Amino acid sequence: MGRNAMTAMLEMRNVSKSFAGVQALRDVNFSVEAGQIHALVGENGAGKSTLMKVLSGVYPAGSYEGTIVFEGEERRFRDINDSEALGIIIIHQELALIPLMSIAENIFLSHPPSKFGVIDRDEVYRRTRELLAQVGLKESPDTLITDLGVGKQQLVEIAKALSKRVRMLILDEPTASLNEADSAALLERLMKFRDQGIGSILISHKLNEVARVADHITVLRDGRTVDGIDCRAEPIQEDRIIRSMVNRDLAHRFPERSAKIGEPVLQVSNWSVYHPIHPERQVIKNVNFGVKRGEVVGIAGLMGAGRTEFAMSLFGRSWGTNISGRIALEGHEIVLPSVAAAIDAGLAYVTEDRKQLGLILADDVRKNITLASLDQVAPGRVIDDIAELKVASDYRNRMRIRCSDVYQETGQLSGGNQQKVVLSKWLMTDPKVLILDEPTRGIDVGAKYEIYCIINELAEAGRGVVVISSEMPELLGICDRICVMNDGAFVGEFPGAEATQESIMRAIMRNERSNGNGAAKAAEMGGSQL
């Protein structure tokens, strides 16, 4: 199908929306053409989600100012059903699938094809197979959602969208929890939809993806449109996008770092861990690993390489069974049978998933910060609330946590500020070694920079820092040394200055091949980011 660049399929004109005096959107103009992938980027809180909620009718007509014109007519959506009826389908970041139902049941959850109120199973299966073929998912319609990986679940969600009449697909951070191969597959799919004349709006923090697929990029900042880039007419400059997003020139996306590396602080030897549910499976295979004072060590690897499992098993055996090996902290051998013991010994682990594992979202900033070190503010097991308040306010200032006060619920904070709360909690335990698992996941560019600065400060204060990250540029930017993990073992190690994305990937691929299971995975990876 040809693209008609002249007609805008969707036009949002002068849209403004405010919540209780806070202006979330100001005079936003936004238009998408048929057969266009339109990327919407901006820091967290820039108004992307609000704009999409206005578009999809979550905020009904009348609750905002401005007009929405879709396929040539002004539309006033009362709720999400109105927008869906016209083919505007939104896929949220948190997938809305029912885990213990099959793919087919999920796809036809709301309007299953039926005769006299009885679901026509043959028809359901036939159409599910068609839809799965369209999204390129080779699974039986009977497969339960819970048996699928996140990447495939995302595809099911898209198939579900396609089961309705789709004119415009809105994807909110679709690749946030996908590995590179799955992300690549998803983006391929998006480009196919473009060729079929479906308009797409892609919200993403990953600029490399945006650069790969977008036809047009709109940058939002503080509820305004601040930049629009026609990617067909001009080359994409990541720096320009970042500058528009944060209004600050990021000549250096990573802070300067002058390492003063001292003696070893953590030394792990012969570490071996088995899977808690399949105890015959060895997940971590006799690994040796060390960190020195003042050193930032990165652990690179693909999803499922065993990095999180390694970190959690170190941290008071919070993952795995039949754990063996030795841990020495500052030269003394120690045993860490519980999380409490690990914390006491001077270990801290910042989890990969801050909402599920890191924070108590319903509790305020203060309670979250002191949670792991209540003893410091509770002489005789009774909490001194003034001492606690002071400590919490102190961390709030030091870490520049943006919140109304330390009594604000952490659930209301942005991702970056939530992460700073988690970091404060662990700093308060005064650890000798911090393990940060995906510390900047889902955090906007500005806050990422602040997190990197904090990591630097921690190292400069003589702590050992371990960073697990799937974003290779990040590891290259902040680490003194990068260890590459694959299939439960370390397969390469590079000084930070010498490592490149290519050398890291080569180490992984070499190992995959020698394990004999590499061919397929290597081919998969070949098509992705590298």
Place this chain on the structure above:
Amino acid sequence: MTDKTVSLPEERRHGSFIKNNLRNYGMLMSLIAIMLFFQVMTSGTLLQPLNLTNLVLQNSYIVIMALGMLLVIVTGHIDLSVGSVAGFVGAVAALLMVTYKVDYTLAFLICLAVGAAIGAAQGYWVAYFKIPSFIVTLAGMLVFKGLALAVLQGQSLGPFPSTFQKLSSGFIPEVLPEAGTLHPTSMLIGAVLALGLVYASAKSRAREVSHGIEVEPYAFFLGKSVVLACAVLYFTYLIATYRGLPNVLVIMSVLIALYGFVTRRTVIGRQIYAVGGNAKAAGLSGIKTERLTFFTFVNMGVLAALAGLVFAARLNTATPKAGLGFELDVIAACFIGGASAYGGVGRVGGAVVGAMIMGVMNNGMSILGIGIDYQQVIKGLVLLGAVCIDVYNQRR
């Protein structure tokens, strides 16, 4: 940044202060409204000294169990067995004191230990075997209802030694000279309590001010203190004109103060809320989540046992039907008081107010001669309404 909060414009401070406190004191206001309503409808019978004393005696065991239930609910669990456990412990008490003539102090302690053991048994399955508490305690409810019947062989057993009866029907001894119908010792305790409360809150406010922490505006503080002191004084005055402070009221007040303190100010209290708020995050912060969950059930068992003893002493006999349906009132009290069914949220004060709302409604409707049938309907609707209001408030 602290100085920034202190220098907020006066208007906004007052505005947000009223808003926050409306939420906190919403249920208390409802309680007062309900009391006023019944006071008017019963032409003053509700707050007559005799009736007020009865109100306290009738609801003491619900309040006592609500304290334990609150902790269980805060950790994200539920205990359906408390009514049966209370009944069973009452039966054990009767067996010990009436049949075997065991000394009442020893029997009392044995009964509390039995409660702790029951709580430990149930808590073990919930905390360490991760069996849903709903199922474990549903089983417990059946088991202990059956055991109570077995212990009593289907008969009522009584009467208890008179000293034991004093637990529920006794009043604190009068040490001061009588002054007409007024019991001066009780009045004195009330006055000391009122002054003590005002003094403590003034001291804590002064401490906060001296550390530059934002506090409630002075007018509010003064108003609140005066209202609080007057309420305590008026309440003790009413009670003191009948027979003085009931023993069980003293026990209850001490427990309320203790649990209020534990939940708000101690490490263990904070950790219980953390487990209920996000068990995984709490575990990864070094909190022993299983042990705490286990502890809340042991605690619940002890309080259920105490409630069973109070109830048995009040009836002066142990019956197989004792404790029937208590769990519903206790759970309702916690939820009316603002506890969240998802865990992590709930206050001791709320649970107590919730229990009092249920109690005043029971009492008021009985005085008005409303049948037990419609009493149930109305109580059910109040529970639903209270939780709806709470959910609505939290969405805002």
